[in-house]
Amino acid sequence: MATHMTGSFHLMKSLNRALILNTIRSNGAISRSDIAKKTKLTPPTVTNIVSELIKAQLVLESRSGISNGGRRPILLTIDSDSRYIIGVDVGVRKVRLALTNLNADISMRKIESMPSQEHLDEKSFIDFLQEIIGNFLGEVTDEKSKLIGIGVAMHGIVDHDTGISVHAPTLKLENVPVKQVLEDAFHLPVRVENDAKALALGEKWFGAGKESDHFVCLNVGEGIGGGIILNDELFHGNDSLAGEIGHTVIDSDGPECSCGNKGCFQTLASGYALKERTKEQIKQGVETSLTDKIGTDMDLLDGQQIFESALEGDPLAKRVLHETGEYLGVGILNIIHFLNPSMIIIGGGVSKADLFIMKPVIDSIQVRALSERAKKTKIVVSELGEEGSLIGACTLVLSELFSYQHEHK
Numbered sequence: 001m002a003t004h005m006t007g008s009f010h011l012m013k014s015l016n017r018a019l020i021l022n023t024i025r026s027n028g029a030i031s032r033s034d035i036a037k038k039t040k041l042t043p044p045t046v047t048n049i050v051s052e053l054i055k056a057q058l059v060l061e062s063r064s065g066i067s068n069g070g071r072r073p074i075l076l077t078i079d080s081d082s083r084y085i086i087g088v089d090v091g092v093r094k095v096r097l098a099l100t101n102l103n104a105d106i107s108m109r110k111i112e113s114m115p116s117q118e119h120l121d122e123k124s125f126i127d128f129l130q131e132i133i134g135n136f137l138g139e140v141t142d143e144k145s146k147l148i149g150i151g152v153a154m155h156g157i158v159d160h161d162t163g164i165s166v167h168a169p170t171l172k173l174e175n176v177p178v179k180q181v182l183e184d185a186f187h188l189p190v191r192v193e194n195d196a197k198a199l200a201l202g203e204k205w206f207g208a209g210k211e212s213d214h215f216v217c218l219n220v221g222e223g224i225g226g227g228i229i230l231n232d233e234l235f236h237g238n239d240s241l242a243g244e245i246g247h248t249v250i251d252s253d254g255p256e257c258s259c260g261n262k263g264c265f266q267t268l269a270s271g272y273a274l275k276e277r278t279k280e281q282i283k284q285g286v287e288t289s290l291t292d293k294i295g296t297d298m299d300l301l302d303g304q305q306i307f308e309s310a311l312e313g314d315p316l317a318k319r320v321l322h323e324t325g326e327y328l329g330v331g332i333l334n335i336i337h338f339l340n341p342s343m344i345i346i347g348g349g350v351s352k353a354d355l356f357i358m359k360p361v362i363d364s365i366q367v368r369a370l371s372e373r374a375k376k377t378k379i380v381v382s383e384l385g386e387e388g389s390l391i392g393a394c395t396l397v398l399s400e401l402f403s404y405q406h407e408h409k
């Protein structure tokens with residue numbers, strides 16, 4: 001197992017190999033001569049390296065190109081099914097697992113419930129993670145030698161170099177050495193990243209961000225996380241804190257946040273904030289069809305019900321979703337003025353209600369942005385849907401496999 005796996009990463013110690021492999025990946029299907037033109041490498045160099053990549057089962061030949069009268073050219077594509085990756089998305093209440101190929105196509109998936117908070121500490125959390133990944137691996141029927149790594153997307157602040165979950169506030173966990181423990185247990189390379197950053201990377205490789213060099217991806221769920229792609233790469237900042245847009249203060253007299261500050265962006269625009277505002281209105285006696293759904297038990301209220309009631313025309317549900325869109329617009333406007341990205345991608349549970357939230361988001365940017373071009377910043381919903389962070393988790397391993405390895409880590 002180790003040879004196949006280490007060999008895959010070892011190959012990318014050549015800059016030219018990485019360049020050619022990525023040219024094939026981003027073009028879908030391409031001939032040797034077109035690779036030479038695009039990379040400005042000589043045709044013999046391309047031929048040699050392509051032979052190595054075919055031998056390593058990273059690239060496939062197919063004769064499906066369009067002929068210009070003569071023989072159809074041989075096109076090269078990534079040999080997607082030659083290797084597999086395990087992706088793990090660790091949320092607050094559930095953990096999603098997936099087995100994907102090199103194109104992030106999911107061939108096997110599973111959802112596990114997170115143990116309840118009172119039973120969770122650093123040790124039991126990592127034991128749990130190890131157990132569910134072990135069980136999942138046990139169910140994989142494909143050749144195990146094809147597995148090249150595990151990518152983990154994790155709520156909270158993650159040091160992506162060491163793979164330590166530094167601070168997971170909602171799970172109340174600190175300094176969990178996720179990478180080290182999983183590498184020791186499974187003898188596979190492990191990459192760990194914050195879930196919103198993983199989502200941004202997934203969108204860059206496989207989703208709405210494919211054509212964009214600078215964009216920001218928001219993961220709007222229980223909280224709000226952000227992933228920043230600058231010059232085609234994830235931006236981490238000095239201390240892995242970049243993108244924590246959910247904790248930028250937009251109303252210093254606003255509701256109290258889990259971080260201890262008041263009026264953070266996520267206390268106003270997250271799924272949690274949406275539920276809290278709705279509950280408050282119901283308590284004040286505002287009439288809504290939501291009470292038919294939840295009775296008197298406010299704890300039963302969830303975002304999906306609010307969305308469904310809004311679809312049925314319930315005025316309260318429509319209003320709270322509209323307000324959420326307005327608050328999102330304020331936070332997004334700040335991002336636009338601060339970073340001037342070409343696009344903002346909205347993912348996470350709240351993005352499912354795009355029918356109600358997108359118009360107020362776009363309206364507020366069109367009214368308030370500083371320049372005509374900034375007013376036209378593209379705002380789109382994630383193309384990867386609720387499995388976005390999971391696909392992002394797999395992309396952590398892919399981006400390592402496809403990138404030039406400067407030195408052995």
Ligand SMILES: [Zn+2]
Pocket residue numbers: 246247248257258259260261264
């Ligand atoms: Zn906060």
